[in-house]
Amino acid sequence: MPEGDSVFRTAAQLHQALAGRRLTAAELRVPAHATAELTGRQVLDVTPRGKHLLTRLEGGLTLHTHLRMDGRWHIYRGGERWSGGPAHQIRAVLGTEECTAVGYRLPVVRLLRTADEDEAVGHLGPDLLGPHWQDGGPEEALRRLAGAPERPAGEALLDQRNLAGIGNVYAAELCFLAGVTPWTPFGELPAPERLVALAHRLLQVNRMRPGHITTGEPRPDRSHWVYGRAGQPCRRCGSMIRTARQGAAPRQRVAFWCPSCQRGPGPDGAEPR
The missing domain is CATH 3.20.190.10 (MutM-like, N-terminal)
Known part of the structure; x- marks a missing residue:
């Protein structure tokens, strides 16, 4: 999507x-x-x-x-x-x-x-690229996200009722940049307001160019940290990027993460490291 x-x-x-x-x-x-x-x-x-x-x-x-x-x-x-x-x-x-x-x-x-x-x-949350984002958008998005603190961060970010515009690419990349696994409960994020601000910034800079660049590198083989890179070495630490299904059908998605750079539970529900 x-x-x-x-x-x-x-x-x-x-x-x-x-x-x-x-x-x-x-x-x-x-x-x-x-x-x-x-x-x-x-x-x-x-x-x-x-x-x-x-x-x-x-x-x-x-x-x-x-x-x-x-x-x-x-x-x-x-x-x-x-x-x-x-x-x-x-x-x-x-x-x-x-x-x-x-x-x-x-x-x-x-x-x-x-x-x-x-x-x-009308059911959508604040639009990350909408003209009125700065008029209370970040605060409303945080309020909606915080309404289910136990929900995994990856699923919460993908829920368009919380904030509108994030898809699987940005959900994976945002979790990496925040240093948490996609299964980390949203309520346990250390600075959720920074994550929302980063989501807005990434979509804003990419809105008129293809590629969803999150690394600052425009080359297609260098544009993402973890998304689409299962089995490849992490650009930061060299660990192999992992992938697993997240969420319940029919909204199940493929999550990508680095097991070394991102702290928190994995898809099997293991305790945070």
């Missing part, structure tokens, strides 16, 4: 391509909205909310989409061949005179009134 910075970048690209222009072609290829008539409406803006995309249209309508694991939006100029996948995978088409945005494999395509957007995103 894309991280919040990837969704932010997708929203920025869609906004640049569509906002302020009228739709000359529009199709929602899902049963619930197959007959919706959007052609002629102006696109007002495309706004990210955590990992959700809200495309607001003239007339008080919002197209709510979510990428999850496989969904993608592609933007094509006039006459350019659509190449994001076979036609049967297309779920949404938003075209203007200048370009066409095509949504492939979108698991969520929902048309709702703009006034009812909270039905789709």
Whole structure:
């Protein structure tokens, strides 16, 4: 599932391509909205909310989409061949005179009134990349996270109801940078406010570039500390990076950690070292 910075970048690209222009072609290829008539409406803006995309249209309508694991939006100029996948995978088409945005494999395509957007995103915690993050966002995120002090840090960070935008990459990297295993109870973190501030800083610096760089090294083989590096040596101590499943199905994720640099319980519930 894309991280919040990837969704932010997708929203920025869609906004640049569509906002302020009228739709000359529009199709929602899902049963619930197959007959919706959007052609002629102006696109007002495309706004990210955590990992959700809200495309607001003239007339008080919002197209709510979510990428999850496989969904993608592609933007094509006039006459350019659509190449994001076979036609049967297309779920949404938003075209203007200048370009066409095509949504492939979108698991969520929902048309709702703009006034009812909270039905789709009202459950989310503070948005790490939202424009109002500094207006109480860190404090509210900490309040929500502290509400379940016994919950493993990795699971707590991934819960979009606590704070919106963190995916598996950042959950693993944040735990490493905090020096705790993903199974450490959140209430036992030594400085949780620093972890929240670091989450915001990492997504902020990566929001307009690919790669989710956490090490400061832009090279793909050097960009992460632990994520995706199972069986490889830790960049700090040389110990082998380990991996295990965390959480309950269907939200189970793969966790990555260094057994030497990160203190706390492991996946077997062993006592902290």
